[in-house]
Amino acid sequence: MHVILSLGGSLINTERGIDEKFLNEIKGIVKKSSFSFGIVTGGGKAARAYANAVREKGGSEFDADEAAIRATKENAGALIKALGDLCYGKVCDSFDDAKKNATKFKVVVMGGTIPGITTDTDSALLAEAVGAKRLVNISNVEAIYERDPRKNPDAKRFSELDYAALVRLACEFDSRKAGENFVFDILACKLISRSKIETHFVSGKNLNDVKAAIDGKKHSGTIVKELR
Numbered sequence: 532m533h534v535i536l537s538l539g540g541s542l543i544n545t546e547r548g549i550d551e552k553f554l555n556e557i558k559g560i561v562k563k564s565s566f567s568f569g570i571v572t573g574g575g576k577a578a579r580a581y582a583n584a585v586r587e588k589g590g591s592e593f594d595a596d597e598a599a600i601r602a603t604k605e606n607a608g609a610l611i612k613a614l615g616d617l618c619y620g621k622v623c624d625s626f627d628d629a630k631k632n633a634t635k636f637k638v639v640v641m642g643g644t645i646p647g648i649t650t651d652t653d654s655a656l657l658a659e660a661v662g663a664k665r666l667v668n669i670s671n672v673e674a675i676y677e678r679d680p681r682k683n684p685d686a687k688r689f690s691e692l693d694y695a696a697l698v699r700l701a702c703e704f705d706s707r708k709a710g711e712n713f714v715f716d717i718l719a720c721k722l723i724s725r726s727k728i729e730t731h732f733v734s735g736k737n738l739n740d741v742k743a744a745i746d747g748k749k750h751s752g753t754i755v756k757e758l759r
Contacts, residue, residue, distance in 0.1 A: 533663040534566045534745050537654035539670035540575025542735040543606045553735065554613035560637060560742055562617060566637045569629060571654040571663055572610055573670075574602035590728040596646030603642030603650055611640050626660040633661045651719035658728050666723060666730045667744045668715060673734035675714050677701070693758040695726035697720060723755065730755040 542553055562566055574581070578599035585595045606607050607622040612655035618638035623629035629639045641657060651668070658666050677700070689696075701717040714732060723730050731744035733752035743750040 533658075533661045534568055535658040535661075535663045535666040536568060536570045536645075536745075537651060537668045538570055538572050538606075538610070539668075539735060540573035540603060540606050541671050542577060542669065543572060543609060544575050544577050545626045546576070549609045551613065552575075554610055556738055557610070557741075558614050558617065560738065560745065561614070564745060566745065567625060567633065569633060569654075569657045569663065569756050570638060571609065571641045571650050572603055572606040573650045574599050574643065575603065577602035591755070594667075596643075598603075599604070600643035600646070605642075607640045614638055614640070615717065617738065622659075626656055627684075629657055630660045640750040648718060649716045651716045652675050652722065655722035655728065657717040659722065659726050659743050664728060665745075666728050667737045667741070668730060668732045669741055669744075670714070670732070671734060671736070672714060672732070673737065673740070673752055675678060675755075683696055689753050691758060692755045694727075694755060695718070697730075697755050698724060727757060 543550060563758045581598035581602050582595035585598045603718060604622050606757050609624065612619055613657060618640055619632040619636040621635060623632065623641045629641055632639045644653050654666060656658055675692060676686040680686045697715070698717070698720045701720040729747065731750070731752060731754050733740040733744045735741065737751065738754055740750040744752065
């Protein structure tokens with residue numbers, strides 16, 4: 532069985548540089564798991580910086596997206612280095628490449644793919660490509676809220692959501708601009724909904740939640756699935 536991890540770039544590349552301790556912790560979790568993994572890395576602050584630099588020079592949103600994708604692949608390379616022989620040794624540039632190597636290695640790693648879609652969407656597409664029924668979004672936010680909890684301390688926190696409710700939230704907040712902060716973009720939400728991919732949202736700072744989410748167990752984050 533494959534589990535897909537959508538790994539936030541801000542967890543990988545912090546203000547102090549590559550967080551090798553965090554990457555080694557992810558390595559330990561992956562190594563001990565009985566599952567195989569597809570991991571898609573985000574761009575984090577580097578992606579936002581790259582995209583903004585392009586905009587300041589008069590570049591289009593397409594150009595900004597391409598710059599942000601470069602940051603995601605740099606983070607993917609850092610993860611591959613940390614994982615060592617657990618994973619395919621190159622950043623997969625296409626879903627076909629990832630699907631082919633997912634049958635040969637415990638882990639395959641991707642960054643972003645094309646302008647116009649985020650690594651959230653890439654992770655959902657990778658889940659569909661390899662037939663994964665579980666996706667874990669690991670970021671610096673511990674759950675899904677009705678509003679940004681950093682700006683709205685009283686925002687309601689969800690322990691469970693169905694797919695339709697997640698799509699509604701995404702429709703309200705997804706601006707589709709490179710480097711924007713949103714828990715999961717609208718296209719990714721629709722993809723996991725159409726394929727009924729159980730999706731978990733947890734904080735990378737809580738490794739117990741990460742482990743539980745990978746195993747499909749209860750945690751303090753949010754689980755998106757069919758609710759009866």
